[in-house]
Amino acid sequence: MKSIYVLYTGGTIGSAGDPLAPMSTAQFRALVNQMPGLSDGLVQGEQIRYVIDGTPQPLDSSNMTPSDWVAIAQQLAGVYADYDGFVVLHGTDTMGYTASALSFLFQGLDKTVVITGSQLPLSYTVNDALANLSGALVMAAKTGIPEVTLYFDFLLFRGNRAVKVNANAVHAFDSPNFPALAALGTQLTVQTALALPPPPAAQALSSPGRLQALKEQLQRFSAAVTEFSVPIMSLYPGINASTVEAIVNGTRPPVSGLVLLAFGAGNGPSNPAFLGALSRANAGGVVLMDNTQVLAGTVSIDAYATGEGLAKAGAISAYDMTPEASLAKLIYLRAQGLAPAEIKVQMVSDLRGEITLESQP
CATH class of the missing domain: 3.40.50.40 (Rossmann fold)
Structure with missing residues (x-):
């Protein structure tokens, strides 16, 4: 059974109220546990186990900064050895920036990182959030693509190629200059030839020495990105x-x-x-x-x-x-x-x- 770490950073997917604002991690975790097919930390029928964690302060993604990109990377690096894949839940407005930033920060990535969110909150009766969350879990567990990716409306894109193309439609993201890496329909289709190759073992983050080097680099970056x-x-x-x-x-x-x-x-x-x-x-x-x-x-x-x-x-x-x-x-x-x-x-x-x-x- 694959084990997936879900990092909730805020965004529409976890928002409630009028005007909408991100709920706490505890509230979001409880809400997900009520969703069909996602109760008890399992994706029913898929042999996937997941845990939901959160950043210290869930944000509307319009408030994200480069310091937040580094903090997200640090939180993922801290649990990298413990999970098979990762899902980052994020607001759509700056999701493309964060996906791009994480792709560069994670040199030596040999597991799948999937960023997703939604145009309508999971708390709404009609929403795109449940499909995006459950699909992202499947992509993180089953594609084997060693990249930072972005999943939306049943398509998986390379994270640093994806852009938001619609402010209102559920098909909010596209990849204008590079094909989708995978698609989820009645079956999962993966374009393996389009994916980046995994790094050599000595350079992969699954190597304890390489992972420690990344953690040290991210610590330096946390100060450096505020200086320019x-x-x-x-x-x-x-x-x-x-x-x-x-x-x-x-x-x-x-x-x-x-x-x-x-x-x-x-x-x-x-x-x-x-x-x-x-x-x-x-x-x-x-x-x-x-x-x-x-x-x-x-x-x-x-x-x-x-x-x-x-x-x-x-x-x-x-x-x-x-x-x-x-x-x-x-x-x-x-x-x-x-x-x-x-x-x-x-x-x-x-x-x-x-x-x-x-x-x-």
Whole structure:
């Protein structure tokens, strides 16, 4: 029988009241125990045992910060050796960011981590919460995918490829640039060829030495992520240099990276003052990522003169990475204390399946 650790962090799935707010872990645990097929810590008919734990303070995911990402990773690392798989229950608004962040934090992952939540609370008579929770338990126990994943509406996505695409529908998430890893219908279908390979035994977190090294690294990260900022700036018609300067120079703690949501295939204004402000930021050690604000597709930074201008200012192509993955990856690399030049190298390297480098013409 597989044993799954469920970490409740808050979010709509465990919310109640008017306006909705996350209930306590004890209340949520009692509610789950009343659900058909999930009583007594068992998934009926599936040979899956689960326990529900919670973060110290359940949150609406709009209140999540990089410090919370590290705290979630620390809590999972603390019980990693005791369970076969893991489910993180999380609010949908920033679920894509947390899924991306955890994928980078868990180097050497050799078990399945599934993040899920819901659009309607489990406490409602009509909801999508029960299907997402029970499905996530099955995915964590049975897919054998050694990745941080995101499960929603019967589909399992790579966590750092998933984005929220609908604020109201139960099909709230999709993976525009990478296929689903698994699907749950009358049978479980796993696309094994799409999953990342398990790490070598010596590098896997099931190795006590490697797990201890991760715990020590996460402890360092818990302090490091509070010492810098990585904003996201969406480009828009008429954006000017003062906007860039206000974000780069006026944000505290100081900015060390900036995710640009550019037009189309990574294009931006050719305004010399605007590009000059970006160039000065780059010269000051700010790593500039050229992402597209379009849902699907890839950045081709040299395809147009307007994209080439961003490149000359120091921006590097995000290729087909989601903005969520770019942000989380920048924070992960900066928290290691890497120099800007090394961060740029790593940002255009495939660390956890987050980027398709050959997608650029």
